[in-house]
Every structure is written in structure tokens, then in C-alpha cells.
Amino acid sequence: MRAVKWALACACVVFGCAVERTPAPQPHVAVGGDSPLAAMFVRVAAEQGVAADTLAAASYVRTRFRFATADGAEAGGAIGLVGIGEHDVARAAMLAGVTDAAVRTDPEASLRAAAALIHADGLGSLQREVDAALARGIDGRDADGLSIVVAAHRAVAPNDGLGTTSQSVNYPGAVWMPASTSNYQVASRGAGDVDHIVIHDTEGGFDGTVSWFQDPAAQVSAHYVVRSRDGFVAQMVAEKNIAWHDKCFNTTTVGIEHEGFAAHPDLWYTEPMYIASATLTSYLADKYSIAKQHGPILGHGEAPDCSDHTDPGPGWNWEHYIELVQSGGAANFLAGDLVVDAPAALHSGELATVTVTLANHGTAAWDLDATRVGTQDPQDRDSDLFVDGDWIAPDRATAVDTQTPAGTTGTFTFQIRGPDVAAPIVYDEAFQLVEEGVAWFGPTFHVVVQIVPADAMPPDSAGCTTSGGAGGLVVVVAVAGLRRRRRR
Ligand SMILES: [Zn+2]
Numbered sequence: 445m446r447a448v449k450w451a452l453a454c455a456c457v458v459f460g461c462a463v464e465r466t467p468a469p470q471p472h473v474a475v476g477g478d479s480p481l482a483a484m485f486v487r488v489a490a491e492q493g494v495a496a497d498t499l500a501a502a503s504y505v506r507t508r509f510r511f512a513t514a515d516g517a518e519a520g521g522a523i524g525l526v527g528i529g530e531h532d533v534a535r536a537a538m539l540a541g542v543t544d545a546a547v548r549t550d551p552e553a554s555l556r557a558a559a560a561l562i563h564a565d566g567l568g569s570l571q572r573e574v575d576a577a578l579a580r581g582i583d584g585r586d587a588d589g590l591s592i593v594v595a596a597h598r599a600v601a602p603n604d605g606l607g608t609t610s611q612s613v614n615y616p617g618a619v620w621m622p623a624s625t626s627n628y629q630v631a632s633r634g635a636g637d638v639d640h641i642v643i644h645d646t647e648g649g650f651d652g653t654v655s656w657f658q659d660p661a662a663q664v665s666a667h668y669v670v671r672s673r674d675g676f677v678a679q680m681v682a683e684k685n686i687a688w689h690d691k692c693f694n695t696t697t698v699g700i701e702h703e704g705f706a707a708h709p710d711l712w713y714t715e716p717m718y719i720a721s722a723t724l725t726s727y728l729a730d731k732y733s734i735a736k737q738h739g740p741i742l743g744h745g746e747a748p749d750c751s752d753h754t755d756p757g758p759g760w761n762w763e764h765y766i767e768l769v770q771s772g773g774a775a776n777f778l779a780g781d782l783v784v785d786a787p788a789a790l791h792s793g794e795l796a797t798v799t800v801t802l803a804n805h806g807t808a809a810w811d812l813d814a815t816r817v818g819t820q821d822p823q824d825r826d827s828d829l830f831v832d833g834d835w836i837a838p839d840r841a842t843a844v845d846t847q848t849p850a851g852t853t854g855t856f857t858f859q860i861r862g863p864d865v866a867a868p869i870v871y872d873e874a875f876q877l878v879e880e881g882v883a884w885f886g887p888t889f890h891v892v893v894q895i896v897p898a899d900a901m902p903p904d905s906a907g908c909t910t911s912g913g914a915g916g917l918v919v920v921v922a923v924a925g926l927r928r929r930r931r932r
Pocket residue numbers: 643644645689744753755
């Protein structure tokens with residue numbers, strides 16, 4: 445069923461007068477949300493002559509909107525909301541007219557410095573990830589759980605391309621992005637020569653990690669690197685060769701790096717990454733006859749490797765990961781127990797909050813930014829209830845409010861605005877959950893709201909207003925089968 449509007453004004457039912465509708469709105473607010481960071485991105489970007497959404501996306505890509513300090517937990521030792529490299533801090537501070545110390549301690553000063561650096565030098569190695577983030581939009585959270593929404597650039601094709609890519613030498617699900625030959629030992633390992641799979645996290649970004657392993661000075665590498673946002677897998681060293689990922693536990697192991705920071709597993713260890721990594725590990729376990737158990741498959745921090753590394757840290761969900769490995773990476777997205785809390789009626793132009801709760805009945809977690817409410821019937825339809833600055837795009841109302849593991853209940857909160865109407869109309873808009881790039885899932889649900897003209901009587905009393913000889917006609921709108929709860 446597509447979105448249906450019933451004309452409620454009785455006069456119109458009787459006399460067939462036209463109901464005016466406005467065209468579907470388009471996004472104009474580049475960065476919105478209730479976090480104070482949203483306004484800060486807009487303010488600082490304007491002041492430094494860069495685009496606000498570019499600045500916000502750069503912060504998302506580098507730190508997931510966290511303020512990074514030199515301890516490395518947020519951005520691998522890079523500084524501030526956009527993770528400025530230590531070697532760039534002094535110049536960035538100078539360009540922005542702030543002090544070095546302020547960049548390291550004050551979020552707004554760090555943002556000014558980053559914006560000045562982007563204005564002077566461009567995005568450099570961040571360009572591809574920023575483009576990809578802007579293409580699909582961002583619904584992120586600051587450290588206090590408040591939202592930062594960056595509108596999707598829907599005209600731009602998602603830039604997941606990695607230039608000219610080629611098939612990996614081993615795992616068919618990977619793209620071959622070879623490490624520098626200075627960063628591993630050539631060998632001729634076969635099926636009997638690998639007995640453990642070592643799980644790491646990068647404590648850095650995906651692109652930065654790939655670049656580092658391609659730098660002859662690095663003297664480190666891993667066979668595979670998996671990207672956080674979508675589970676993209678790069679193969680960097682052939683499995684027959686010995687990658688240097690694990691100080692003295694390399695000879696009989698395959699190493700897999702995961703983009704992210706152990707301090708923030710909820711922000712970086714996403715379901716698409718778990719699924720992609722587990723599919724790879726399942727393939728490796730079959731190939732080398734390694735038991736699909738936590739033990740032969742182990743974290744760097746657990747490996748007998750004479751280093752002090754602790755990755756991927758306590759936030760890595762081993763129980764979930766091993767289950768995924770045992771199922772060959774098969775995770776399912778299922779949702780039920782739907783409750784929609786929406787207003788029954790709104791004036792044109794009036795804002796209201798819609799809260800949708802759904803139980804996660806699948807085996808996959810729902811992630812910040814990745815698990816979203818999308819329009820249905822037809823899918824990816826522009827919604828008339830779209831709110832600029834609150835929605836990610838006219839076909840994406842919001843993402844899940846917090847990471848929602850399997851077996852728990854997720855909440856999706858978004859605003860709706862009453863469209864301009866000349867006469868009362870009931871809008872019935874269909875939505876469904878979508879794991880971006882993976883699947884649509886769960887029940888299709890409806891937000892049904894009566895919209896009355898801005899100058900009409902209050903919505904609560906705006907039933908069927910009769911006029912023009914239509915007195916006595918009763919219009920009953922049957923909204924059968926809808927599971928919804930009225931707010932008032
Ligand atoms: Zn490691």
C-alpha cells in the first residue's frame with residue numbers, strides 16, 4: 445500500500461473540490477540535531493570558510509564526534525574533534541589564530557584549527573571517507589547522547605570506490621590493496637602451516653591503516669583490514685606470507701585488523717564489521733582446519749606474543765563473534781513488538797515527536813547511524829512529513845537512538861511537521877527499518893496523522909467540519925489493522 449491521503453473535509457467529499465498539496469520538501473539544513481556540536485559545526489565552518497557538512501563529516505569519520513586527547517583512545521593520538529595529527533597541531537593553531545594549548549583542551553578551538561587546516565590544505569586522505577559519509581548522511585551522537593544529523597547528499601553516488609581495485613589473492617570477499625613488501629616476510633605457508641587467527645583493532649582510521657601498511661617505514665602489516673561502517677574487507681598480504689601484526693606470534697597466524705578504537709566499541713564495532721569479519725574468519729577456519737572457537741581464534745591481547753597490546757579490548761563481543769563465525773557470518777535482522785507513539789492530529793507547520801519502539805528479535809545488533817527508519821510503500825519515497833535538520837534525508841527519518849544488541853528493545857525518535865494543506869487531510873505514511881546496505885526488515889508501520897490548515901480550529905476538535913450543504917454527512921476513516929498508540 446502506498447502512502448494514502450484521505451480528504452476529510454466533508455464539503456470536499458461532496459463537491460469534489462481540489463485538495464492543495466505542496467511538493468515534497470528538500471533538505472536545506474546541512475547540519476542539525478539537538479547536540480550543541482551541531483551549531484558549533486555551522487558557526488565554525490562559516491567563520492573559517494569551509495562547508496559545515498564537510499567539517500561535521502570529517503569529525504564523524506575521525507572521532508565519531510568525540511573530543512580526542514593525546515592519550516590516543518579516540519583518534520590514535522590525534523587531537524580534538526576532527527583528530528588533527530600531532531605534527532599539524534602547531535600550524536593549524538596558527539592558521540586559526542588560537543593557541544596550541546587551546547587546540548588540545550577546548551573543543552571549539554580544536555574545531556577552528558581543523559577547519560582552518562581543511563580550508564588551507566583540503567581534506568587530503570580524509571576525502572574519500574568524508575564523501576562516503578556525506579553520500580548516505582549521518583545520524584550520530586555526541587558524548588552526551590545528543591544527536592548530530594548531517595543531511596545526505598543524495599545526488600552524489602556513494603563513493604565506496606577505491607579507484608582501480610583488483611581481486612584479492614586469497615579471500616574472494618576482499619579487495620587486494622597490497623602492503624609494502626618491506627612490511628612482511630615472504631614465505632610459502634600452506635594448509636598445514638596456519639593454526640590461529642588473531643583479531644586486532646586499528647586504533648586508527650581505515651584509510652590511515654591501509655596507507656600505513658603501504659608505507660615501507662611501517663614495518664608492520666596484517667593480512668586483512670576490515671572497515672567499520674560497512675564491513676569492507678581489504679587484503680594486504682597474501683596468506684602464504686607472514687604478516688607482521690603480532691610481535692612474536694606471526695609465523696603460524698593470519699591477522700585481521702578492524703577499524704576502530706577499543707575505548708568506544710559501541711561507536712566502531714558495528715554489526716556490518718562483525719558480519720564481514722566473521723565470514724572471513726569462517727572461511728579461514730575451514731581452509732586451515734582451525735576450530736571455530738575462542739582460543740584458536742583470539743585477540744591480540746590474548747596472544748602469546750611478547751607485546752603489551754591489549755586490542756581489541758573488552759568491548760569486542762566474543763560470544764557474538766564466535767556465533768557468527770560458526771554460522772558462516774549469517775546474522776539475521778528481525779524486529780517485532782511494534783509501538784508507534786505519534787500525535788493524532790497536527791496543524792500545518794506544527795512540529796511533533798514520533799517515537800517508535802521495536803524489539804530486536806534477530807541475532808544482529810542495531811547500530812548508531814547504520815540501522816535506520818526508511819520510507820516504505822513505495823520504498824525510498826520522499827515523505828511529506830520530512831523535517832529539515834532532523835531527518836537524514838526525506839526518505840530516512842532517523843537512526844536508532846542507541847546501539848541495540850540482539851534481545852533488547854530499540855527506540856527510534858524523530859520529528860514530523862504538518863505539511864501545508866488547504867483543507868483537513870489524513871496522511872498515512874509507511875515506514876520500515878533498514879540496515880543500510882544490508883536489508884529492509886521488521887514490520888512495515890504507519891504514522892497516521894490528520895493535518896488541518898494552520899488557521900483552522902485546534903486539531904483535537906477538528907473532526908468533520910461541515911459546510912456548503914454537507915451537514916449531517918459523517919465521514920469515518922477506518923485505519924484497520926494499525927498498531928499504534930495515541931499520544932493524546
Ligand atoms: Zn593488534
